Amino acid sequence: MTESPTPAEHWESQYAERAQRWSGRVNATTADVVRTLTPGDALELGCGEGGDAVWLAEQGWRVTAVDISATAVARGAAGAASRGIGDRVTWVSHDLSTWAPEGEFDLVTASFFHSTVELARTEILRRAAGRLRPGGHLLLVSHVFETVADIPPWALRHHGTVDPDDPALQAHMKALLTPSEEVTALALDPTHWVVVTQEIRTREATGPDGAETATVKDGVVLLRRR
Secondary structure, eight states: OOOOOOHHHHHHHHHHTSSOSSOSSOOHHHHHHHTTSOOOEEEEESOTTSHHHHHHHHTTOEEEEEESOHHHHHHHHHHHHHTTOGGGEEEEEOOTTTOOOOSOEEEEEEESOOOSSOOOHHHHHHHHHTTEEEEEEEEEEEEOOSSGGGSOHHHHHHHTOOOTTOHHHHHHHHHSOOHHHHHHHHOOOTTTEEEEEEEEEEEEEEOTTSSOEEEEEEEEEEEEEO
């Protein structure tokens, strides 16, 4: 019987099988929210190939970017160096379920921090939130798939199905929390935290090939430490 790959093996294979997995651009919703904040020290969870981390550095943030895939992190570091901001980003290749942040931050951000393999997501987010300075912000931007129609066609192809009743697809949709469910799951003490934003935003997204477009929904949660 073949053993299932570990989360590290899964994600390393996802990145290693192609020259580039993501667009390299910052997520538009993440950028819109971060532009309202004063730059300082930022921690990005699940940085992938570094699109958000590089953009944050270009906006004046000092960034620690962490991802489980060594290949993804290496690509992010190369991208930062090519744009002349390599010294503003510290790249860390580590499994976030066992990685403990050091120091304090003004922003912790996680954009589309989802996984089809094991991920102690809420625990990781709570631990990272504990490293925020007073006045610091926790920003979560997530996919919201209320129906199959909310899933862009390129994502459906990635899942290998367009059948709305496919069990794997249904399980993936149920695992994605709405903003209100996110706040409830985090269960952060309201005497120490303020919910600044808790909403669903729509935007026009472009697929990996640069040709397809679709309207997608982003869940946005922004919390501030008192």
